[in-house]
Amino acid sequence: MKKLLVVAAVAMTTSFAHAEAPATDAAVETTQASFTQIDADQDGMISKQEASSFSSVELMFDNADSNKDGTLDSSEYEQAKSAETTAQ
Ligand SMILES: [Ca+2]
Numbered sequence: 001m002k003k004l005l006v007v008a009a010v011a012m013t014t015s016f017a018h019a020e021a022p023a024t025d026a027a028v029e030t031t032q033a034s035f036t037q038i039d040a041d042q043d044g045m046i047s048k049q050e051a052s053s054f055s056s057v058e059l060m061f062d063n064a065d066s067n068k069d070g071t072l073d074s075s076e077y078e079q080a081k082s083a084e085t086t087a088q
């Protein structure tokens with residue numbers, strides 16, 4: 001009976017030793033999506049529909065669309081992004 005306890009104890013410590021190391025979550029900066037990330041169909045323009053997947057982009061969309069053609073090109077996007085970070 002005593003032997004069985006020892007075996008059980010050894011089995012327990014072994015399983016603890018093999019416990020997985022905590023997975024390190026790669027800290028991904030999600031605050032600013034890149035233009036190519038937002039441009040889902042890769043046509044070089046961010047449509048309002050594409051922007052709607054990114055709330056931060058959707059919010060600034062109308063302001064960012066300086067030529068009011070309903071889409072953002074990369075320069076409009078970059079400009080709006082830098083304007084946003086320099087604001088306040
Ligand atoms: Ca697009």
Ligand SMILES: [Ca+2]
Pocket residue numbers: 064065066067068069070071072073076
């Ligand atoms: Ca535009």
